[in-house]
Structure formats: structure tokens, C-alpha cells
Amino acid sequence: MRKLIFGMNVTLDGYIAAHGDDIGWSVPSDELFQWWSDQVGATSLALYGRRLWETMSSYWPTGDQLPDAGPAEIEFARRWRDTPKVVFSSTIDEVDWNTRLVTGDPVAEITRLKAQDGGRMDIHGGATLAGAAVRAGLVDEYALVTQPVLVGGGTPFFTALDSWVDLNLVETRKFPGGVVLTRYETRR
Secondary structure (H helix, E strand, C coil): CCCEEEEEEEECCCEEEEHHHECHHHCCCHHHHHHHHHHHHCCCEEEEEHHHHHHHHCCCCCHHHCCCCCHHHHHHHHHHHHCCEEEECCCCCCCCCCEEEECCCHHHHHHHHHHCCCCCEEECCCHHHHHHHHHCCCCCEEEEEEECCCCCCEEECCCCCCCCCCEEEEEEEEEHHHEEEEEEEECC
């Protein structure tokens, strides 16, 4: 059975995007960028909601070909392209870059994928997608990269839950700029 991890940059007040889907507050340090790149490199299957998929696929397929791309960006772009991806959306018709589109029930598909043999799966975005997986009890680990900023509203990291989810802290780490990683495993 595969492990499912939900991780995102999040504001101190709990949002993954400010009003208007603004993520301008989440510019990573070099050290944090490398950490995210390593996470992508360790992922066997990345799960995306439509909005983050559109953001990522508009830049990273050719991000390594830009004149100012440094070694870290080149490595991330390669890892991103190489990682198999699934996009969950009922509003787009096609995807590319080593990606498969799922238009049906995300919980049923994530349950099916999780039951297969293979490496870890990461939900890389979509509070709606992640919320459905959390409510279904499918998420095994949470990685919150908390940025020291308050945005006052927007898209929350966590959506409303039907019941409590008990967690065990497994890691904390400080990054430059006051950014803090906290990782939790679901207590089963």
C-alpha cells in the first residue's frame, strides 16, 4: 500500500493562497526550494487539483531552458517532468507532461491508487482535492511549510472535517526567513 502525503506552503493564519489565488507570499529560500525539489524527487506519483496543475504546467516543463535558470531550477524542472502525475478536474479536457487526467470521483481514484504497490504519493495542491482525501481518511502524512505571514483570508490549508484526525509530530525544521516545516503522521 502506498503512503499519501499532503504538503504545501501555508501562511501562519492557515491559508495556501490569499484572496484572488495570490501565492506571492510563498517565495522560497534556496534551502527551502531544495527541500521541495527533494520531495518531488522522492515522489512516485503526484496528485494535483486543476489550479495548481495549471500554475505548475505553465512554467516547469521548460523552466530549465530559461537563460537565468540555475542548477536548482534545472534539477527541479527535470524532476517535475519525470514524476508521473494525476490531475483531478472536471473542467479541463487534456493534460500533458507525464500526466493523466481523472474527471470522476477523486476519492475512489485515490483509494484505488493508494492500494497499489509503489512509492509514495503526494497531493501537491488543491484544498478541495486534499480535503476530500482527508475526510476519507486517506492522508498518511501532513507537511506544513509555514511562512511567517498573515494574509487574512483566501484558500485554507484544511477544509471542514467530519471528525477529528489525531496526529503524531515526526519532524520540525527551521528554514531561512523564519519559515518552519512541521511534519505529522496520522495516528491510526
